[in-house]
Amino acid sequence: MKTVLITGCSSGFGRDTARHFLDRDWNVIATMRTPREDVLPRSAQLRVLPLDVTDPQSITDAVDAAGPIDVLVNNAGIGVLNALEGTTMDIVRTVFETNTQGTIAMTRAVLPQFRERRAGRIVNVTSSVTLKPLPLLSVYTASKAAINAFTESLALELQPFHVRVNLVLPGRAPHTAFGDNARSLMHEGFPPPYADFAQRIFAQLQQSSAITLSQDVAEAVWRAVNDPSCPLRIPAGADAVAVAEAL
Numbered sequence: 361m362k363t364v365l366i367t368g369c370s371s372g373f374g375r376d377t378a379r380h381f382l383d384r385d386w387n388v389i390a391t392m393r394t395p396r397e398d399v400l401p402r403s404a405q406l407r408v409l410p411l412d413v414t415d416p417q418s419i420t421d422a423v424d425a426a427g428p429i430d431v432l433v434n435n436a437g438i439g440v441l442n443a444l445e446g447t448t449m450d451i452v453r454t455v456f457e458t459n460t461q462g463t464i465a466m467t468r469a470v471l472p473q474f475r476e477r478r479a480g481r482i483v484n485v486t487s488s489v490t491l492k493p494l495p496l497l498s499v500y501t502a503s504k505a506a507i508n509a510f511t512e513s514l515a516l517e518l519q520p521f522h523v524r525v526n527l528v529l530p531g532r533a534p535h536t537a538f539g540d541n542a543r544s545l546m547h548e549g550f551p552p553p554y555a556d557f558a559q560r561i562f563a564q565l566q567q568s569s570a571i572t573l574s575q576d577v578a579e580a581v582w583r584a585v586n587d588p589s590c591p592l593r594i595p596a597g598a599d600a601v602a603v604a605e606a607l
């Protein structure tokens with residue numbers, strides 16, 4: 361039986377991806393900053409471990425406690441929606457430490473075992489905003505676009521070791537905790553000169569009916585892991601697929 365370790369399982373895509381793999385008889389190591397046993401159904405195949413992807417000791421402890429794994433899903437992430445002028449450098453650092461360095465650090469931590477076994481899969485969850493730019497998301501988009509570039513280069517260097525790396529690019533998923541978590545980083549709101557512009561952008565976003573569901577992301581991760589012929593980049597969700605097809 362195969363084992364997947366997923367980051368950021370307390371809610372949203374991570375939680376539903378963990379469920380998807382549990383339902384298909386995988387061993388799942390669901391990691392959370394604050395471990396909770398009530399997020400996922402009880403199962404002999406489930407282990408919940410603490411992991412903060414910005415903390416090197418936490419990464420070492422989680423990877424050691426997990427033991428051998430077959431798949432790593434780098435899902436943990438935070439959003440920030442604001443004009444750059446309304447985004448402090450502390451917030452920029454937090455976003456990059458989580459979305460970019462967190463993904464890179466987790467990948468480094470599991471690579472020795474994958475390389476030695478000449479097998480393993482890594483799936484990095486980025487975003488469809490890296491395919492089609494949107495305003496007020498410059499820092500978030502940069503943190504995720506860096507992971508797209510990282511993944512594409514890494515995929516080439518890991519080919520000789522039969523380790524595969526994929527990207528899953530979800531569209532907008534208003535039903536996860538992502539929006540609320542992003543709002544918590546907007547202490548001061550939009551800088552006044554950007555307020556009208558931001559209102560217009562919000563109104564446009566509400567009008568778009570195509571969205572992404574957690575299940576779309578879980579299925580895309582499943583495909584990345586189990587379909588050897590799938591492309592490196594997999595859009596997830598009706599809106600993300602439409603953006604990718606229009607390129």
Ligand SMILES: NC(=O)c1ccc[n+]([C@@H]2O[C@H](COP(=O)([O-])OP(=O)(O)OC[C@H]3O[C@@H](n4cnc5c(N)ncnc54)[C@H](OP(=O)(O)O)[C@@H]3O)[C@@H](O)[C@H]2O)c1
Binds near residue numbers: 394435488529536
């Ligand atoms: N929702 C969207 O519209 C959307 C669209 C495209 C891409 N994405 C990406 O998809 C991924 C999942 O998002 P989601 O929509 O499922 O959002 P979510 O419900 O907010 O889930 C994000 C998860 O990441 C965890 N996390 C945050 N910082 C962490 C850290 N330092 N260490 C470990 N875990 C951490 C959160 O844990 P806590 O509970 O401890 O905060 C939570 O479990 C993210 O990478 C996000 O950027 C989301």
